[in-house]
Amino acid sequence: MQRQLHGRAGAGMTMPMKPLVLFDFDGTLADTAPDLAAAANRQRLRRGLEPLPYERLRPMASHGARGLLRVALGITPESPGYEAARQQFLEDYARDIAVHTRLFPGVVELLEALRADGLRWGIVTNKITRLALPLVDHLALAEHAAVVVCGDTTPFSKPHPEPLLHAARSAGAAPASCVYVGDDLRDVQAGRTAGMKTIAVAYGYSGDGEPVANWGADAVVQAVAELRPAIETFRFPGMS
Structure with a gap:
């Protein structure tokens, strides 16, 4: 059974299909x-x-x-x-879910800049709802997120593309006008299968597997400050 999405998902269904930037949570937006x-x-x-x-x-x-x-x-x-x-x-x-957890430095400024650029953003995480939503609220991300999809929002989790496609549908965005940003190979796999542009972040928790440069992402960034320029290179239709 699908759970109700947090944020503005419902209202987004009637909006034009504007570009949407979707982020993984752990290791991408938040240092958990x-x-x-x-x-x-x-x-x-x-x-x-x-x-x-x-x-x-x-x-x-x-x-x-x-x-x-x-x-x-x-x-x-x-x-x-x-x-x-x-x-x-x-x-x-x-x-003790939020004792030391913080947004990575520069994330607040990044999200504000994306909004100024006319881009909506959302979160797609494998973290289950009862753990994800308290942190999203605690870190003051809920108010401006177009959509939040958790690990149990759909019957699938990344690397399956359905959580990303569900986020796009809920926010009224075409997959081809979306970019998915994450710090794990599964994020890139899910984004590519969903037909979205992908950005791999090397500052996150990339683990001890395949090097980030070998994941097949459309772009790789080393720091939060590099994300906005990377997103701008995609030049989605509808960007201001």
Whole structure:
């Protein structure tokens, strides 16, 4: 069952198909890794293990519970006791979800500049609704977001393109007039399959897999300050 979208999704259905910039959340707009890493280390402490250095856990932040528990506890979804550990991790994270989480420097200025350019923006994240929306509200992103799609808004999650296509439909945007920005290979895969332009951000939680330059994104940026110029190069119809 689909959940109700947060933000202005409903009103967007009658708007002209103007360009839309969609962002991943963790590692792209918000630096959530400190609180995610703390929740992962709590699972180690519960088992009498020493906490891992933050640097070991940070690259896994975009991979959610699965990636963090793999590094913190050496378990996967196939391991005995994984689901119990995952639920405990989510409970611990929800309890202290916004202790150290902040928007990356420059994000507020970027979003304000996009609005001044006549571009709407939204969020498509694999983070489930009960974790994503409190943070979106806490970081004062909800008021101006055209749409927010969470990991359980549709039956699918990235790299499936449906969350991105759902966001475009809800905001009244054609996929060809959208760009998706993210810090994970799955973000680029989802965006390309959805028929959107893609930007990979190297400042996020790109993990220990394929190098960012090899993901096949239309552009790669090293810093938030580079995003606006990268978006401008696409010259979507309807941009002011």
